[in-house]
Amino acid sequence: MPESLSVTDNRTGRTYDLPIENGAVHATAFQQMKLDDEDHGLLLYDPAFLNTASCTSRITFIDGDRGILLYRGYPIEQLAEHSNFLETAYLLIHGELPNAAEYAAWEHEITIHTLVHENVKSFMDGFHHDAHPMGMLLSTVGALSTFYPDATKIYDEEQRRISIYRLIAKMPTLAAFAFRHSRGLPYNYPDNDLSYSGNFLSMMFKMVEPRYQAVPEIEHALDVLFILHADHEQNCSTNAMRAVGSSHPDPYSATAAAIAALYGPLHGGANEAVIRMIERIGSVDKIPEFVAGVKAGKERLMGFGHRVYKNYDPRAKVIKRMADQVLAVTGTSPLLDVARELEKVALEDEYFVSRKLYPNVDFYSGFIYQALGIPVEMFPVLFAIPRAAGWLSQWEESLLDKEQKIARPRQVYLGASSRDFVSMNEREVQRPTIVAAG
Ligand code: SDX
Secondary structure (H helix, E strand, C coil), X not given: CCCEEEEEECCCCEEEEEECECCECCHHHHHHCCCCCCCCCCCCCCHHHCCCCCCCCCCEEEECCCCEXXXXXXEHHHHHHHCCHHHXXXXXXXXCCCCHHHHHHHHHHHHCCCCCCCHHHHHHHCCCCCCCHXXXXXXXXXXXXXXXXXXXXXXXXHHHHHHHHHHHHHHHHHHHHHHHHHCCCCCCCCCCXXXXXXXXXXXXXXXXXXXXXXXXXXHHHHHHHHHHCCCCCCCHHHHHHHHHHCCCXXXXXXXXXXXXXXXXXXXXXXXXXXXXXXXXXXXXXXXXXXXXXXXXXXXXXXCECCCCCCCCCHHHHHHHXXXXXXXXXXXXXXXXXXXXXXXXXXXXXXXXXXXXCCECHHHHHHHHHHHCCCCHHHHHHHHHXXXXXXXXXXXXXXXXXXXXXXXXXXXXXXXXXXXXCCCHHHCCCCCCCCCCCC
């Protein structure tokens, strides 16, 4: 059976045989389908890339119907059970799990790059006291590019390596600085004797004690959450990382663009939106009224639904189990009871079932962050910290992919055809006056 597609253009009667490779056809193969020599050929129209692959990749595999998520072939459930975030970050970036020497060297490089230039503190101090920490993270990560001008040498492997070390190492530091700024607290410097997640908790919560020691269960829970959030193939923010990266800026600028994409409530901002939604519902008896509003199109059930998963997000299953473990240590949350009941109601309601809307990674993660003492506005920031490893692995893969070039999509133009300029006094008032914003 030939791996090909036969397409007949009924406008001309011509038939074309297009090769199918890896379950895909090259969109450029449709450019040959023309009415005449003036014609530029057929375009493929796919707003929001519902069915368009922008790249080949060997990093993360998702089977949305079967709820499967693999990082470099390893099931997310096994990595959550047996690995730690730094080891998983190594796997994403390098493609293989590290041996002991490789892991030790990787951990050393990340650890010695956790400090940021002292000027970052005065940059951070410039934000208003109630600045959203995602806005602060986005800005300070972009500002890092001004401290490392050599990072623009993206085809110098050594420069790529050190930029990757610096970004993975400094994201927790910048995140913690943003939190401390919002509370008017002094910045805590990294403690290089702690684990990646333990150091983040120390920079967040250390007060005047000589050394912060996280509760082991909490440190472990955070590390597992970091593993679960580390990559997710071509999601919105990874698409931003690749698209911006394709014009060859430094990786700090590309990462700032990815953070901006993640900030949106439909993406990484959803974990914050879930908690605010559950707080607004308030109690189990208010769920029917809320669900009716969702079904009437008044709002979305945040933390539900996914472009790829049309089954339960495998990460949500792990997080839901973890929520029970963490809250057993920190004390349960009445809001979690509301969330559980809301999930039950939604999974039994035709509106959600027919649209294949299941809990995604954001539905339960916020309850764990809250139990860890993380404020709601920091939740998207905790998504961004581990996702930097995924963004960087995807960025480097794209840079080294010979098929890739600067991202520049086409469009289907439906606007005005060519027309001559009309001077002001000849223009009739043919449309409602546009009132200047005032
Ligand atoms: C993340 O892409 C990734 O991999 C992202 C991510 C990652 O790790 O990077 O997994 C992280 O972003 C998870 C998603 C977090 N966002 C939310 O929880 C926000 C709520 N969910 C949605 O807005 C929505 O489900 C999306 C954005 C996640 C996916 O949207 P799609 O695929 O574009 O689906 P759609 O908007 O076309 O919706 C299809 C239908 C619509 O109904 P109809 O127009 O057919 O009547 O489902 C409805 C939507 O109205 N719908 C929802 C809904 N999500 C979709 N209705 C109510 N509540 C929802 N949450």
